[in-house]
Amino acid sequence: MSDYNFAYLDEQTKRMIRRAILKALAVPGYQVPFASREMPMPYGWGTGGVQVSAACLVPEDRLKVIDQGADDTTNAVSIRRFFERTAGVATTGRTAEATLIQTRHRIPEEPLTRDQILVYQVPIPEPLRFLEPRETETRKMHSLEEYGLVHVKLYEDIARHGQIATSYAYPVKVEGRYVMDPSPIPKFDNPKLESAAVQLFGAGREQRIYALPPHCKVVSLDFEDHPFEATKADHACDLCGSGTSYLDEVIVDDAGGRMFVCSDTDYCEGRRDAGHRGRLAAINQEDAA
């Protein structure tokens, strides 16, 4: 395999991280501080998620890494390769086959099961940060459940844009207690936060881990007269025809031509394999041929 300890981190570090994870699972939505290590990648590339994954991986695991829904972007490829080298675990692109999924900015379309762990890379774990810059104050606000400020942010959205314009990193309240930043996933994914899988959030630079145990209650914050809406582009996927998945808009030429495709590449492929076709699927296949 390699000269590295299994999954790169030494065992003491992994135990430290696991303790943080257990505490995070016991207090859903609460940000647990942990002694984040220097990883062989820059901050912002998923150092928090990688450490959480490293602490969770066992040799039998099958790992999937996605970045913005895709398995083949730089960040996903390099993290997948990192664990192939340092842990020697099997990897996969198929959501259903994976036992541990590390993700950046998306939740897979396919519902996760109780046998899976979803690890999020988190840039800024503090949902109150942009409203209240003082860490001492935000900690106090969490401990005293003073969350009026989060609604001030949503109020500002409506006042300025006529609707809640926050479209990603949309704040949620967990089990009626902690307000949590679900990481920069689109708000379309917020309903999927109530899941059968264990969901772990790792912020490396900010040294915080938080978690959602299976089936815990996650409510997206809103107003009575401006209820939360999980929005997406008003299109069907141009490749697989799905009308219910989250879409990326892709500019295809210099003349303003564009297409909408599933952001979850595995989901899209699975549908096409099953014979579903979208508006531009034929053209796309010709191009490929």
Next chain:
Amino acid sequence: MIEVSGLCKNFVLHNQGGAVIPVMRDAALSVAPGECVALVGASGAGKSTLMRMVYGNYLADAGVIRVGGVDVAQAEPRAVLALRRATLGYVSQFLRVVPRVPTLDVVAEPLLALGVARDEARDRARDLLARLNIPERLWPLSPTTFSGGEQQRVNIARGFAHAYPALLLDEPTASLDAANREVVLALIDEAKARGAAILGIFHDEAARDRVCDRVVDVTRFMPGLAA
């Protein structure tokens, strides 16, 4: 209604070597309901000082100042405030108001402070301002820019807005023309008729002779003479 006895007052000037200036010794007077009593005496004899002490504006060093059952000389600030709100009115020579407040509200304010409804308080204020010949176009304006005579009349209207059982008047007819002087004297007569006890300073002797039942010469309360 107003009973003063054994009243003494010294001014102590701490910043001028602690100089003690005795200004009043054993002052005593009483004013019955429906009676108007004038304070007389040379300038500097202590007329205003005595009046201010009755109002609680100056502290007394000794003695009793009983107004409607409250001893102003001993009362807590809160009790003095309650007395001023409901029982003891004061028309001073100077109008002291928050700039920008309309004249109508300045006059209505004593009633509002007593919890009278806004409309009712304003109606009463309109009546008084009209009687005192303040042109209606001035009512929405702040009195701070008015002439001396106008300010004085606004001050009187304010002082008579509520039917205080006891009233202190400091030169109420000064700087008024004959017509307005008549209105003020009529107001004083009406107050007496409803049973108000009035203590006043009137340099205007004719006015004094018309409305006052008695005079009290404060010169005899001057410490120099007593000693």
Next chain:
Amino acid sequence: MTPLLQVNGLTKRYGARIGCADVSFDLCPGEVMGIVGESGSGKSTLLNCLAGHLEADSGAVVFNTRADGPRDVRLMAEPERRMLARTDWAFVHQNPRDGLRMGVSAGGNVGERLMAVGARHYGGIRGQALDWLDRVEIAADRIDDRPTAFSGGMQQRLQIARNLVTGPRLVFMDEPTGGLDVSVQARLLDLLRGLVREMGLSAVIVTHDLAVVRLLAHRLMVMKSGHVVEAGLTDQVLDDPQHGYTQLLVSSVLQA
């Protein structure tokens, strides 16, 4: 009448220096207490100790709570104290920038306290914000502007609206008219007086402006070197000051 606030022997030291020493007074509903003194006299220290921004060394600050009657605020748990601070209490800072969220619209500033106590209806919150902007004489079409676009006087009025929207019973004010030009001051004084009367507010106002306390405060405390040297009816203290320091203070005012 049960006083709304009873302060007993409140003392705060900064090391060997005295911030404020052995201050006692009580305040009934609807009363306004003025605290005057020169810079460094301890008046702001006292105000901050009362409001819980500073921890006093000894003494009691007993507030008549709606739920449980008189309670010593200094012995309350922090959540309770903070709850009090955003419901029944208000604090108006001298510099509106300290009391406003400068990056949040006027409506959001006014609505924050409502949302903090659970308001979740956007239309309702906005309606109340509009009502309060009107009461402090800020035009309705400025509701979505940020305070950075407001004049100093408007910012101060916005701060007052933001503080009073939850119907507090006690307001602490630290030089509320400081830094404003005189015409704006007058407008603010008029507004404050009206609000005090209409809402039955009690207030503790710290200022060095004797004209302000004469118009606003029922009672007055004069502070020097951390001690209350004189207290009483406002006009009596100003017109017949007994303590040497008060006499100096009153005689030092420039006549306009």
